[in-house]
Amino acid sequence: MNILFKKKKLPMLIFVAPTVILFGVIVIIPLLQSAVMGFTEWDGINEATYIGLKNYKKLLKSRDLMVAIRNSVLFSVVLTVYQVGIGTLLAYIIANFKFKGRTFFKNIYFFPVLLSVSVVGQLWISIYHGDFGLINQTFHLLGLDWQQNWLNEPVKGIIAVTIAEGWKGMGYHMLLIYAAMKNVPEVYYEAATIDGANKKSQFLHITLPLTIPTIKVSVVMCITFGFRAFEMIYLMTGGGPGNYSTTLPIMMYEALFGLQKYGYGSAIAVVIVVLCVGLMLLINKLTDRFDEQY
Amino acid sequence: MKKIKKISASRIIMYFMVAAYGFVSLYPIVWMEFYSLKNNEEIFVTNPFGPPLAAQWSNYAKAIAQFNIPLYFKNSMLVSIASMVLGIMFSLMFTYVIARVRTRTTKFLHNLILIGMFIPIQAVMTPLIVMVKSLHLSNTRWSLIIPYAALSFPFAVMVLYGFYRSLPIELEESAYMEGAGFFKTYFAIILPQMKSIISVLIIYQFMTHWNEFSLALILITKDSMKTMPLGLAGFYGSMSSEWGPIGAALVMASLPVIIMYLIFGNKISDAMTYSGMKN
Numbered sequence: 001m002n003i004l005f006k007k008k009k010l011p012m013l014i015f016v017a018p019t020v021i022l023f024g025v026i027v028i029i030p031l032l033q034s035a036v037m038g039f040t041e042w043d044g045i046n047e048a049t050y051i052g053l054k055n056y057k058k059l060l061k062s063r064d065l066m067v068a069i070r071n072s073v074l075f076s077v078v079l080t081v082y083q084v085g086i087g088t089l090l091a092y093i094i095a096n097f098k099f100k101g102r103t104f105f106k107n108i109y110f111f112p113v114l115l116s117v118s119v120v121g122q123l124w125i126s127i128y129h130g131d132f133g134l135i136n137q138t139f140h141l142l143g144l145d146w147q148q149n150w151l152n153e154p155v156k157g158i159i160a161v162t163i164a165e166g167w168k169g170m171g172y173h174m175l176l177i178y179a180a181m182k183n184v185p186e187v188y189y190e191a192a193t194i195d196g197a198n199k200k201s202q203f204l205h206i207t208l209p210l211t212i213p214t215i216k217v218s219v220v221m222c223i224t225f226g227f228r229a230f231e232m233i234y235l236m237t238g239g240g241p242g243n244y245s246t247t248l249p250i251m252m253y254e255a256l257f258g259l260q261k262y263g264y265g266s267a268i269a270v271v272i273v274v275l276c277v278g279l280m281l282l283i284n285k286l287t288d289r290f291d292e293q294y
Numbered sequence: 295m296k297k298i299k300k301i302s303a304s305r306i307i308m309y310f311m312v313a314a315y316g317f318v319s320l321y322p323i324v325w326m327e328f329y330s331l332k333n334n335e336e337i338f339v340t341n342p343f344g345p346p347l348a349a350q351w352s353n354y355a356k357a358i359a360q361f362n363i364p365l366y367f368k369n370s371m372l373v374s375i376a377s378m379v380l381g382i383m384f385s386l387m388f389t390y391v392i393a394r395v396r397t398r399t400t401k402f403l404h405n406l407i408l409i410g411m412f413i414p415i416q417a418v419m420t421p422l423i424v425m426v427k428s429l430h431l432s433n434t435r436w437s438l439i440i441p442y443a444a445l446s447f448p449f450a451v452m453v454l455y456g457f458y459r460s461l462p463i464e465l466e467e468s469a470y471m472e473g474a475g476f477f478k479t480y481f482a483i484i485l486p487q488m489k490s491i492i493s494v495l496i497i498y499q500f501m502t503h504w505n506e507f508s509l510a511l512i513l514i515t516k517d518s519m520k521t522m523p524l525g526l527a528g529f530y531g532s533m534s535s536e537w538g539p540i541g542a543a544l545v546m547a548s549l550p551v552i553i554m555y556l557i558f559g560n561k562i563s564d565a566m567t568y569s570g571m572k573n
Contacts, residue, residue, distance in 0.1 A: 011476035019388035026444035030421035114551040116505040118526035137342040179567045269416045
């Protein structure tokens, strides 16, 4: 410990205590409680009873589980392609080409990030609306008969929700990737230009390798988000029609508020945590070697 | 000659992509603002795409009367500001000690908080519901303020840590030499150095709290305590009726963040960029 602070233990304790206490009470203790509650059957009111792995077995046998996993995978894939794919492309154009209005466009791309999920959800419900939605009206204008109730379709529904989610968050990932691209020292490009490298090989050999770590962060966020996806789905389809657009967090919400099964809900929460952390570690592990190349 | 032509062709494609996504990004919001000023006849049949022919400002009055907008607005303001102040104050204090004194304990605490960044909110939901009930905090603003503040620590600590570490230790050395105590040194000398990062945090945390939905959904059931996002979700079913007032409500709910963005645009981008360093 630095000699300066040797005699300041009490004031330091006062500085540290509120954060440690609050974080402990709100995050750490509940986290452990969730893990324990997953092994019990509990309605939230009476005594909890220990039932071992029954909640997990019940989850494994649940008809919703496969649908939830399929939806999460769909969500992850569409979100990654939308947010990281389009985000990287637009970030590259804005960061590497000088043209009028590029700050303006950057701000416009970022704007939906600021909106509340409730606003975006409601807005896209009206865009997808079966009778008067923006999409159906556009098809009508173009004389096409593709009108449908987009959110009420089995697979199209979840993709429609994901597009709304992607639309909301694309600007965030674009901004992260843009910042990383701006951090690439200008001299690299100058040297490459002197060596006669064209824009394409500059992108492949300078921009991309140096922004890969940031892109990786975005990919991890998008993929794990698919398994945490709740708000937009809850708001736009409520997991329906039937269970077509359910995910693990939707199942958890139903277990807590529909069935009053706190133990089962906690078991689902544990699975969500394990999946998200596990996927994050797995992606980092798989792409480690990829990083070292550069 | 040929080369110039080729470049301009790829440039045109590029501009087209930039403009096309700009349209995709902006038009839905503009469309929402348009329909907040239209009646159903205009939205559905006569003029679905363009600006309102005769602006129906009464939609805004209707939204305020029907949907409790002022109440939700007030709740959201109180909750967002209180959690922001508590969260930033505590993380400022905590991170200062963590950054200045590196012992095994402080390193452990530091890592413990940072782990919070990877934990999905669902992991703490059920116990929080139970805790709030047993502390008789159900349907109070505190039941949101305290969790919001606590959940804001990981990001704030991560950002602040780097800034504290960049301050020279000589600041404290000379202050202590002149006989200033711990608190005086911190508040008079260290804290003023943090102004710029604090303003970034204020904007970021306020917006996060203002838009938060999941926790509000599970912890608040009484209408009089609902925050804006939760309140908005309450009239989702009414899409079959009049669209105009709903559009008006959505526009009003977005106003604070829109205004903040217009004033602090760059700061918000900065804050968002910091948040990406979290992995």
